Amino acid sequence: MLVVVLPGNVxxxxxxxxxxxxxxxxxxxLAAAGWPVHEIAVPGGWPxxxxxxxxxxxxxxxxxxDATVVLIDGLVACGVPEVLAAHTDRLRLAVLVHLPLADETGLAPADAAALNAAERAVLTDAAAVIATSDSTARQLTRRHxxxxxxxxxxxxxxxxxxxxAGDPPxxxxxCVASVTPRKGHDVLVDALAGVAxxxxxxxxxGALDAxxxxxxxxxxIARHGLADRVRLVGPRAGDALGDAYAGADLLVLPSHAETYGMVxxxxxxxxxxxxxxRVGGVPQALGLADDGTVPGMLVPPxxxxxxxxxxxxxxxDADRRTRLRAAAAQRRSTLPSWADTTAVVSAVLVELHRRQEGRTDGDD
Known part of the structure; x- marks a missing residue:
């Protein structure tokens, strides 16, 4: 059995x-690949x-x-080392880290330090750690x-x-992002005022919960007189989100921190x-076209x-738009699939499962 522990709002x-x-x-x-997945969603104000x-x-x-392989979201795991400590020796815990806890925008220094220490304790004791970008992996190894x-x-x-089909102009x-301090919508609005x-x-x-x-x-938005040009429309999913992308010429993501940037x-x-x-794993997500052209623009946050x-x-610059659109279209063929992602996670879990079997054989 593979147990996957997720946030309650998944x-x-x-x-x-x-x-x-x-x-x-x-x-x-993982379930489609044959793993006997048992999901557990745990409500709570994680982390x-x-x-x-x-x-x-x-x-x-x-x-x-004992010896159950557990894949647990880092948002759930990394803030509560005292809860996990009782189980790290008997379970095979793989912690999936999306965003290091201390990197959330707007934390007081003392809170960031406490979350960082908690995360270090959890990841040090975990059987495996999975990060969602090269930059996050480097950050976790260096920081902890x-x-x-x-x-x-x-x-x-x-x-x-x-x-x-992009509109020529x-x-x-x-912008696809929850309206939170980390995502930088206020910076974007000020930038848009400069090109009014x-x-x-x-x-x-994006979600409007904050x-x-x-x-x-x-x-x-009101101060800059942009109410008729900038709209906060709330979250979208499925076909509605697809329609938003289909009606866009340029995605703008002004985040202060990102582990990868799935959008x-x-x-x-x-x-x-x-x-x-240019933060976190965004350059990795953006990638390069075969001719070395970047399918977009990276700027300091x-x-x-x-x-x-x-x-x-x-x-x-119409020529610039043409070049960037061509590079973006070329990048489509090199993007990773979810099957690629699952294969990497599965390999980590297979390794933990083998450790489990080895320990069981030894105990017998």
Whole structure:
């Protein structure tokens, strides 16, 4: 039996996230590959849950037989080392890290330090660690003193999608990200104000649960007089999200931190170029075309003037748009699939299963 422990909101359409999509795709892929998957979704305010959620997770792990292979989302695992400590010796725990906990934007220094220490304790004791980008793997090994061969990388896959027919002027901008401080919508709005003399619209698709920050972003939109050009439309999934990509000329992702940036590959799968912050695994997700052309633009995070300049270059240069669209279309054929992702995760779990069998044989 393989137990997959997921956040309780993994299937909540009101709170979509790249991590939840990844977890769902990998769990389904493992089951399709023949693993006897038993999913357990644990409600709680992870990574800092209340006592009831901690106790529920502890009870869940305590109920598993010795030597069970467990794939657990790092959002659940990495903030509660005291809960996992009782089970790291008897279970085979593989921790899947999407975003290092201390990298969440807006944390107080003391909170970031506490989360970092908790994460270190969990990952040091885990049987295996899986990261979702090369940059995250390097960060985890450096930050927590882990041996590099203990951290495997399973980059997110992407589903094939039809090629999008871009509008020649290129003015249909799309941002797909939850409206939270880490995603930088306020920076984007300030950048858009700097190119208000040009023709464009911007649709922002993503959860609006961080009400204080959403209000902050809306106030910036109003202050710059952009209410008729910048729309926060809330979360989209399935065909509705596909329609948003199909109606876009350029994906804009102004994040302060990203482990990979799954929306980057989702856009590229449709031939939509990308303007994104050069953070985390985003350059890896963006990739290079065979001729060395980058299918998008990378800029430093947090600087509206730099983002604005990149937007002005995109909107004002038809040849540039043509080149970037061609590079994005070429990148489609090199994007990893979810089967590729699942194969890497499966290999890690097979190794843990073999360790389990070896220990059982030895005990017999």
């Amino acid at each position: 299937d909540d359409p009101a709170t979509p996230s790249g991590g939840n999509v990844y977890d769902r795709q990998v769990s389904a892929g 800092r849950p209340d006592e009831a959620a901690r106790a529920a997770l502890g009870d869940t792990l305590a109920g598993l037989p 003193g882990l041996a590099s061969d203990r951290v495997r990388v399973a980059v997110p896959g992407v589903a094939p999608a039809p090629l999008t 290129g003015g249909r901008l799309l 003399d040009l023709s464009w619209t911007c649709v922002c698709v 009400t204080a920050h959403v209000a902050h972003v809306r106030s910036r 980057v590959t989702e856009a590229l799968a449709r031939g939509v170029p990308v303007l994104a912050s 947090g600087d509206p003037s730099v983002i604005g300049a990149a937007l002005r270059n995109w909107l004002g």
